[in-house]
Amino acid sequence: MKNKILPFPVIIIFGIIFFIFYKGLEDSKIYTPNVNTKKEIPVFNTKEFFSGENVKSPTIFDPDKVYLLNIWSSWCVPCRQEHPLLMNLNLDDKLYIIGMNYKDNLKNAENFLKELGNPYKEIFIDLDGTIAIEWGAYGVPESFLIYNNKIIKKYIGPLNQQLTDEIFLLIK
Amino acid sequence: MKLFIFFLFFILFFPLSTLNAQENDKRNEITKNLRCLICQGQSVYDSDSEFANSLKIVVDKKLEEGLSEDQIYEYFKTKYGEWILYDPGLNKNTYILWLLPILIFLIGGAIIYKSFIVKK
Numbered sequence: 001m002k003n004k005i006l007p008f009p010v011i012i013i014f015g016i017i018f019f020i021f022y023k024g025l026e027d028s029k030i031y032t033p034n035v036n037t038k039k040e041i042p043v044f045n046t047k048e049f050f051s052g053e054n055v056k057s058p059t060i061f062d063p064d065k066v067y068l069l070n071i072w073s074s075w076c077v078p079c080r081q082e083h084p085l086l087m088n089l090n091l092d093d094k095l096y097i098i099g100m101n102y103k104d105n106l107k108n109a110e111n112f113l114k115e116l117g118n119p120y121k122e123i124f125i126d127l128d129g130t131i132a133i134e135w136g137a138y139g140v141p142e143s144f145l146i147y148n149n150k151i152i153k154k155y156i157g158p159l160n161q162q163l164t165d166e167i168f169l170l171i172k
Numbered sequence: 173m174k175l176f177i178f179f180l181f182f183i184l185f186f187p188l189s190t191l192n193a194q195e196n197d198k199r200n201e202i203t204k205n206l207r208c209l210i211c212q213g214q215s216v217y218d219s220d221s222e223f224a225n226s227l228k229i230v231v232d233k234k235l236e237e238g239l240s241e242d243q244i245y246e247y248f249k250t251k252y253g254e255w256i257l258y259d260p261g262l263n264k265n266t267y268i269l270w271l272l273p274i275l276i277f278l279i280g281g282a283i284i285y286k287s288f289i290v291k292k
Binding site for chain 1: 222223229251252276277279283
């Protein structure tokens with residue numbers, strides 16, 4: 001009697017455990033955030049980069065225009081690499097590129113723009129990184145495509161040629 | 173002497189420094205339950221990355237604004253998703269995680285009951 005009943009649940013339990021571990025093998029080990037979020041953009045107060053004046057976020061974003069918010073920093077090496085691509089994107093007059101200077105020394109940031117050019121229509125500063133958290137950002141560089149006060153797409157890490165082509169397509 | 177007693181009372185009944193300490197404890201408790209998303213296997217509390225440091229500041233700000241612990245978790249969940257929490261809630265993605273131990277416990281209990289208690 002005992003020998004007949006015991007093996008059955010044991011086999012089921014091992015079956016379930018095997019199934020879960022087997023499923024786990026197929027999953028990616030690296031966390032990939034959801035990039036196609038239709039989230040509302042956050043509301044925050046900040047300072048303008050050049051003048052140091054206080055700005056409220058609703059005055060920056062106009063619902064009818066397409067914006068690319070780019071989080072950058074002068075100490076960030078990948079930002080240096082993606083900068084020519086931003087200059088290129090700036091040639092499209094449908095797209096408004098907004099810069100968010102992340103945890104930076106303002107003097108260094110100004111030199112960075114002098115050296116590589118300024119693709120940004122407007123820049124605001126995030127000294128302690130808290131505004132980036134409001135946006136749900138992970139670090140620098142990161143870009144958000146915004147239309148109608150909603151985040152259409154999120155680009156984590158530096159932009160490349162393929163992604164800028166995609167942005168050009170999305171704008172049209 | 174009266175002044176001394178008054179002073180003693182003041183120190184005993186208005187432990188001002190613990191107020192600050194309690195807030196820090198709360199901050200640590202919350203950041204220990206938040207995953208540092210750009211680090212591997214570290215909580216925000218353990219990490220010293222740019223991301224984690226900013227998150228600590230945000231937690232402080234939210235505590236100052238008077239948000240409760242759950243409200244803060246909810247806030248980060250809307251920003252970064254369920255993954256940022258070390259203590260996931262019960263939903264369609266996590267039900268196996270929550271129900272499997274109970275299931276195994278019940279099956280195990282049934283086996284023990286069948287083979288040892290009923291036999292007697």
